[in-house]
Amino acid sequence: MAPAVALFLLGSLLLFSVLVNAADLYKALDLDRSASEKDIRAAYKRLSRKYHPDKNKDPGAEEKFVEIAHAYEVLSDDTKKQIYDRYGEEGLKAHEGGQNPHANPFDIFQNFFGHGGHPGQQVRRGPTSVSEMEVNLADMYTGGSIEFMVQKRILCDHCRGTGAASSNDIHTCSSCSGQGVKIVRQQIFPGMFSQAQVTCQECGGRGKVIKKLCPHCKGHKTVSHTQQYTLEIPKGMPEGQEVVYEGEADENPDWEAGDIVLRVKSKKETGGWRRKESGLYWKETIGVDEALLGFERNLTHLDGHIVNLKRSGVTQPGFVQVIEDEGMPYYGESRYGNLYVEYNVVLPQALSPTIKRKLAEAFHGHDGHGVKDEL
Numbered sequence: 001m002a003p004a005v006a007l008f009l010l011g012s013l014l015l016f017s018v019l020v021n022a023a024d025l026y027k028a029l030d031l032d033r034s035a036s037e038k039d040i041r042a043a044y045k046r047l048s049r050k051y052h053p054d055k056n057k058d059p060g061a062e063e064k065f066v067e068i069a070h071a072y073e074v075l076s077d078d079t080k081k082q083i084y085d086r087y088g089e090e091g092l093k094a095h096e097g098g099q100n101p102h103a104n105p106f107d108i109f110q111n112f113f114g115h116g117g118h119p120g121q122q123v124r125r126g127p128t129s130v131s132e133m134e135v136n137l138a139d140m141y142t143g144g145s146i147e148f149m150v151q152k153r154i155l156c157d158h159c160r161g162t163g164a165a166s167s168n169d170i171h172t173c174s175s176c177s178g179q180g181v182k183i184v185r186q187q188i189f190p191g192m193f194s195q196a197q198v199t200c201q202e203c204g205g206r207g208k209v210i211k212k213l214c215p216h217c218k219g220h221k222t223v224s225h226t227q228q229y230t231l232e233i234p235k236g237m238p239e240g241q242e243v244v245y246e247g248e249a250d251e252n253p254d255w256e257a258g259d260i261v262l263r264v265k266s267k268k269e270t271g272g273w274r275r276k277e278s279g280l281y282w283k284e285t286i287g288v289d290e291a292l293l294g295f296e297r298n299l300t301h302l303d304g305h306i307v308n309l310k311r312s313g314v315t316q317p318g319f320v321q322v323i324e325d326e327g328m329p330y331y332g333e334s335r336y337g338n339l340y341v342e343y344n345v346v347l348p349q350a351l352s353p354t355i356k357r358k359l360a361e362a363f364h365g366h367d368g369h370g371v372k373d374e375l
């Protein structure tokens with residue numbers, strides 16, 4: 001009886017491991033099974049850069065990089081993807097004759113980004129776009145995320161950035177035989193020549209000419225595109241913190257796209273909250289009666305919670321009350337800074353005769369007629 005149970009368990013474990021494997025390649029790219037070809041490319045583009053061992057020195061980054069490359073290798077290949085979707089990793093092994101040789105993940109990376117694969121070769125990077133982003137201070141207080149749109153140039157989908165209607169429309173430039181440059185021989189004196197290398201005018205130095213332009217991008221190779229991004233605002237995010245969206249700036253066939261950099265700041269609202277690092281500043285206006293006799297008020301904080309402002313004695317104009325733990329959150333910590341409430345005292349525009357008399361009594365001990373006489 002017992003061996004049968006064990007066998008059954010083993011069977012279900014095997015089945016389970018196959019299922020887990022089947023989900024893994026998609027999971028490696030943060031995708032689900034409905035991912036399109038475009039999603040797969042985008043995920044590989046984003047993750048392979050993030051985990052490239054040249055950049056990411058975290059333990060486990062290299063392993064992750066290899067995993068991502070393998071997932072991309074399979075999922076970007078129609079045949080392999082179909083086999084994988086149906087039969088999982090085991091199916092792929094069977095397809096490749098019992099082995100499952102993985103391509104070199106660095107080759108995959110270099111092919112994808114088109115660096116030619118020469119180690120040490122300088123990669124041309126496109127311009128990095130730096131912009132300032134103003135967010136509500138309340139979002140920096142509570143943490144949150146905002147969506148924003150970026151208009152940029154992306155490689156034309158139709159011609160894949162060649163600018164030609166089809167690959168048959170790209171021809172080697174006949175003027176420079178594909179060299180991109182021409183040697184011009186000039187006679188400076190009789191019998192004396194100079195040779196100069198000049199960029200070929202016909203092809204603009206590319207060595208290729210396009211006979212028929214891509215109808216989609218009209219030969220520009222890139223098209224305008226509006227993309228939505230999410231900015232995650234952590235609690236207590238420092239002012240001016242830069243958030244980098246790697247490789248998300250303008251695309252171009254001649255370079256690797258630069259980064260979009262957002263410098264995040266809080267909006268300056270007139271008369272509102274001010275922030276200085278973990279300190280929060282608020283100006284509260286009180287009447288002269290409150291300044292003299294004390295008061296109790298409710299201040300609504302950035303997230304809507306109520307801070308009780310209470311003073312029992314005299315409050316001088318410009319006095320700053322320090323309230324602990326009601327300031328901004330410390331970035332990456334669970335404690336809060338201080339709240340500084342500065343009191344602004346306003347005097348009444350005019351006094352009624354009764355108030356005037358009573359004040360005079362209070363301050364000078366008589367009914368106020370004397371005050372007038374003294375003046």
Ligand SMILES: [Zn+2]
Pocket residue numbers: 173174175176177178179180181200201202203204205206207208
């Ligand atoms: Zn040419």
Ligand SMILES: [Zn+2]
Pocket residue numbers: 156157158159160161162163164214215216217218219220221222
């Ligand atoms: Zn095009």
